[in-house]
Amino acid sequence: MSDLISALEEIVGPGQLFTGEAIDDRYRADIMGRIHDRPLCVARPRSTAEVAALLRIAGEHGVPVTTQGGRTGAVDGSFAAEGGIVLSLERMNAIEEIDPVSMTITVGAGLPLQAVQEAAEEAGLFLPLDIGARGSATVGGVISTNAGGLRTIRWGLTRDMVLGLEAVLADAGYDWKHLMIGSEGTLGVVTRATLRLRPKPRSVMTALIAARDFDKVVTLLRDFEADLGGQLTSFEVMWRDFFVLVTEANRAKRAPPMTAEHDFYVLVEAMGGDAGSDMERFEATLGRAFDRGDAIDAVIAQSEQERANIWAVREDMAGPMMRLVPLFAFDVSVALRDMPRVAEEISRSVCDAHPGATMLVYGHAGDGNLHFVIGIGDGSREAEHKIDLIVYRAVERAGGSISAEHGIGLAKRDFLGFTRSAGEIALMRTLKRALDPGNILNPGKVIDMAGGALA
Amino acid sequence: MSDLISALEEIVGPGQLFTGEAIDDRYRADIMGRIHDRPLCVARPRSTAEVAALLRIAGEHGVPVTTQGGRTGAVDGSFAAEGGIVLSLERMNAIEEIDPVSMTITVGAGLPLQAVQEAAEEAGLFLPLDIGARGSATVGGVISTNAGGLRTIRWGLTRDMVLGLEAVLADAGYDWKHLMIGSEGTLGVVTRATLRLRPKPRSVMTALIAARDFDKVVTLLRDFEADLGGQLTSFEVMWRDFFVLVTEANRAKRAPPMTAEHDFYVLVEAMGGDAGSDMERFEATLGRAFDRGDAIDAVIAQSEQERANIWAVREDMAGPMMRLVPLFAFDVSVALRDMPRVAEEISRSVCDAHPGATMLVYGHAGDGNLHFVIGIGDGSREAEHKIDLIVYRAVERAGGSISAEHGIGLAKRDFLGFTRSAGEIALMRTLKRALDPGNILNPGKVIDMAGGALA
Numbered sequence: 001m002s003d004l005i006s007a008l009e010e011i012v013g014p015g016q017l018f019t020g021e022a023i024d025d026r027y028r029a030d031i032m033g034r035i036h037d038r039p040l041c042v043a044r045p046r047s048t049a050e051v052a053a054l055l056r057i058a059g060e061h062g063v064p065v066t067t068q069g070g071r072t073g074a075v076d077g078s079f080a081a082e083g084g085i086v087l088s089l090e091r092m093n094a095i096e097e098i099d100p101v102s103m104t105i106t107v108g109a110g111l112p113l114q115a116v117q118e119a120a121e122e123a124g125l126f127l128p129l130d131i132g133a134r135g136s137a138t139v140g141g142v143i144s145t146n147a148g149g150l151r152t153i154r155w156g157l158t159r160d161m162v163l164g165l166e167a168v169l170a171d172a173g174y175d176w177k178h179l180m181i182g183s184e185g186t187l188g189v190v191t192r193a194t195l196r197l198r199p200k201p202r203s204v205m206t207a208l209i210a211a212r213d214f215d216k217v218v219t220l221l222r223d224f225e226a227d228l229g230g231q232l233t234s235f236e237v238m239w240r241d242f243f244v245l246v247t248e249a250n251r252a253k254r255a256p257p258m259t260a261e262h263d264f265y266v267l268v269e270a271m272g273g274d275a276g277s278d279m280e281r282f283e284a285t286l287g288r289a290f291d292r293g294d295a296i297d298a299v300i301a302q303s304e305q306e307r308a309n310i311w312a313v314r315e316d317m318a319g320p321m322m323r324l325v326p327l328f329a330f331d332v333s334v335a336l337r338d339m340p341r342v343a344e345e346i347s348r349s350v351c352d353a354h355p356g357a358t359m360l361v362y363g364h365a366g367d368g369n370l371h372f373v374i375g376i377g378d379g380s381r382e383a384e385h386k387i388d389l390i391v392y393r394a395v396e397r398a399g400g401s402i403s404a405e406h407g408i409g410l411a412k413r414d415f416l417g418f419t420r421s422a423g424e425i426a427l428m429r430t431l432k433r434a435l436d437p438g439n440i441l442n443p444g445k446v447i448d449m450a451g452g453a454l455a
Numbered sequence: 456m457s458d459l460i461s462a463l464e465e466i467v468g469p470g471q472l473f474t475g476e477a478i479d480d481r482y483r484a485d486i487m488g489r490i491h492d493r494p495l496c497v498a499r500p501r502s503t504a505e506v507a508a509l510l511r512i513a514g515e516h517g518v519p520v521t522t523q524g525g526r527t528g529a530v531d532g533s534f535a536a537e538g539g540i541v542l543s544l545e546r547m548n549a550i551e552e553i554d555p556v557s558m559t560i561t562v563g564a565g566l567p568l569q570a571v572q573e574a575a576e577e578a579g580l581f582l583p584l585d586i587g588a589r590g591s592a593t594v595g596g597v598i599s600t601n602a603g604g605l606r607t608i609r610w611g612l613t614r615d616m617v618l619g620l621e622a623v624l625a626d627a628g629y630d631w632k633h634l635m636i637g638s639e640g641t642l643g644v645v646t647r648a649t650l651r652l653r654p655k656p657r658s659v660m661t662a663l664i665a666a667r668d669f670d671k672v673v674t675l676l677r678d679f680e681a682d683l684g685g686q687l688t689s690f691e692v693m694w695r696d697f698f699v700l701v702t703e704a705n706r707a708k709r710a711p712p713m714t715a716e717h718d719f720y721v722l723v724e725a726m727g728g729d730a731g732s733d734m735e736r737f738e739a740t741l742g743r744a745f746d747r748g749d750a751i752d753a754v755i756a757q758s759e760q761e762r763a764n765i766w767a768v769r770e771d772m773a774g775p776m777m778r779l780v781p782l783f784a785f786d787v788s789v790a791l792r793d794m795p796r797v798a799e800e801i802s803r804s805v806c807d808a809h810p811g812a813t814m815l816v817y818g819h820a821g822d823g824n825l826h827f828v829i830g831i832g833d834g835s836r837e838a839e840h841k842i843d844l845i846v847y848r849a850v851e852r853a854g855g856s857i858s859a860e861h862g863i864g865l866a867k868r869d870f871l872g873f874t875r876s877a878g879e880i881a882l883m884r885t886l887k888r889a890l891d892p893g894n895i896l897n898p899g900k901v902i903d904m905a906g907g908a909l910a
Contacts (some may be wrong), residue, residue: 090821101673101792102823154685160615178633181887199681211581220558226654230609273684277732337556339863368557427890431634434889435882 004061008043008085011053012350015276016044018089027086028079031072031172032134036079039066039086046091048191050401058085064443067185069141070112074331075409077145077184079444084443090142092191098123103197104163109140109190117196124198126234128155132315140190146182148405152367153232154271155198157405163194171337178433185442186406187435201271205282206307210262210297211291214340217264219294221366223335224268227285231278234269235366236314239343242360242373248312249320256297257310266365267314314362326379328387334400339363339370342398349390350374369404392418408446416447459516462500463540466508469744471499471520471546483534486588491534494521494541503646506664509896510644513540519898522640524596525567526636527588529786530864532600532900538896544595547646553578556651559618564595564645565618573652577678580652583610583688587770593646601637603860606688607822609726610653618649634886639862640897642890656726657851661762664744665717665752672719674749676791676821679723682740686733689724690821691769694798701768704775712754714766721820722769730906740803759874769817779813781834783842785827789855794818794825797853805829824859847873863901871902 009017018024019041028036040063045051058065066080068088080086089110096105107116113127114134120127120447131137131149138371141147148157162181180188186234211217217237224232243265258265264384272278282300289295301307309330343361354376363370374387392402397419403419404414416425428447432439439449464472473479473497495518500506515519519537523543535541544565552561555578562571568582569589575582576583586592586604592772596602603612610910614636635643666672671693679687698720702711708830713720737755744750756762776782789797798816805812809831818825851873858867858874871880883902887894894904 099790099792102790103677156611156615160611178636181633199677200695202681203684222654224556226657227728229656229658229733271684273682274736277685277736281729281732311874335554335557337554397781430889432887 042086069138070136072284074406075411126200145407156417179315203275203278231270236267237365239361324375327375331406340406494535524593525591529861530866532864550799561649583892602861607827658730658733660757686727691722692820694816762859779830786861788859
């Protein structure tokens, strides 16, 4: 084994390979603060050539390799098992080129998303991709999980922004873009990406709107989409319990932008090309929604401060959530029309089994994406598995997906059969075997090459 | 062989399998009117189960299968070699579901694109995908080639509209959406698709604009994109020779919307949510372009008739092109900033070799997509190969792609190495081998499993 270690060290150079106690805890810590297994080593290559050399050596020794970006994934996809190699791309964080004519940016996979956003901004351009973990999540990470986030209605998921990739495969050459995106490091290591940028929006309109029932929420979405003719960027729906928890818990920090008496709250944001007339149009659309009774209360942000206050209702949830720990978080997708029924069904099943359970529901409605947070006062793996089954069975019955934007990783792997057919899973195995015959790339994540999935 | 034929006939039922002289010429005719090899048979299944059964039998006999939609592809991808089976999906043309809440439509792969557009329209919705061959190209065909077309700036390529696929694979189960899209029937047979619809636009603004040079064209694109805040749908650029040829040839049918003295013409179209204020904004943007000298002449369509006249400059080109026969047509992509240089380079090389050659240039500039039509008075395969080399070498030097939206098929297969690295081609072979181990799915198309590609 020390042969392997010295061969790896030779590749990355002195000070870039860590073993045993010298491995910093951050390479093992997930967003919930749990510390995962200690890997054999952590290697920090700084070039594609080094990554290729590392993979070759790992393959010769049959030692598994897990690629790490910002470790902000939610499904335990970026942690290595004992004896595995962690390939941290944090040093591959160069901004290699910004092309203002073609509006593209080419960066190393280890660059944090926020750094790309800022570089685009500085060039007078705009990267629409935005997620809460923007400061730590890397470009390689958002590609690996095909992250979605807050502006998918208008600009799509990561997949829709990636124009080119350089990936190092265990076996073949490099790149097959769409197969790599979303494969969570199990088919190759993405080392560099070219992302599509957009003209910087000249106007931002943000509103918090209350609605009586989910049908009204759907009507609001469709009307804003049609009226604003392509300017709608975010449509975040929050069920009442979520709104109450977040606004109450943060009341000392900021006054809630609206009373908590309504059943549904929607955060609507649009971006356009003309600050004056865009706001007029946004207000007119909202006015018509009031006239028809689709909106029963609303606040439009009149300043950047008010905008931040409205967004805080949706985003400043880490503190409030901590009050519910232990809790289980879910990221699923179902058809828009099925959302209230599925949420209701899960809530009833959870409360039948655990009277007094808490369940908060919110999500990117425009994208069919729902998040649940469920607390039953028991954080054991057993309890989690039972709640997993309740949630994923309801999603399966509705023909939805057990993962909307967080990937499969390890946490959801055994539930893959709830959302993919046996034929699809067989196909995934075929592809994994073809591209990674030695099963050294993030083994055990996404798909279990050894055994079956629950069904 | 008659065993095979009777087994196939048993699957599709009487009257749905044709052999020998009974095979209608249309199953062998491409868009240029050329008649390709006569296949062993043409089978017309009407269900996914029948497709699966046909593939199983074909696999057992080791007989290749080529899936056919509307046969409007431009790279000979949908024709079978002698002895092969043509799987025509023309009977799998059902509209299975329209979900107005989720805004999706699920259809059989054999349904023509225009029928989907019309079904969406009837439901008050909108399928943005639009290409010249809309009346004949099928959903399966546009998915198979990942067609782009006229509104990619705002809504992307086919890939961006496909939410789900049902595909029958030769080996595994079904579906892996992004691997299937663009694979031209070489990895599986797409039998059904769910497409994303959009709210029907309430306004359409169309203009023809003349510009002095390509830099001005780029400025126009960026200004319209930023000013219209997401409403821009089409930005079609035409070099002068193209404009002259089409408008002169069609002069008897309709008066040209503008004089032919300018070097570049751009067709700009936007769609929005408010007929009144959208047009005001469109006119204001164009006004500013005049003030800055980016636009030197312009016509805005004031009626559906005027809009049709402007689009005819770009689309009514089949007749005018016929005057240049024999001709060779190209569909490539290069970075926006490289477009004029690449066009100039190719033109010079072609004219050096063939004084008096004609070259017309046009394309979807917003998407990096350029079309060339080149006539040298010699339509032989030899001449074509020489021109192919000139074009693809120039594209390769610019780091572009030899196929923007027409696929690789057979016509471009041997040039794949101009645009994909050896590693990528090896990876494509690995995937093809994994998913179609018997090499029965459209063999010889996209990638030659036997030999190498030119480099």
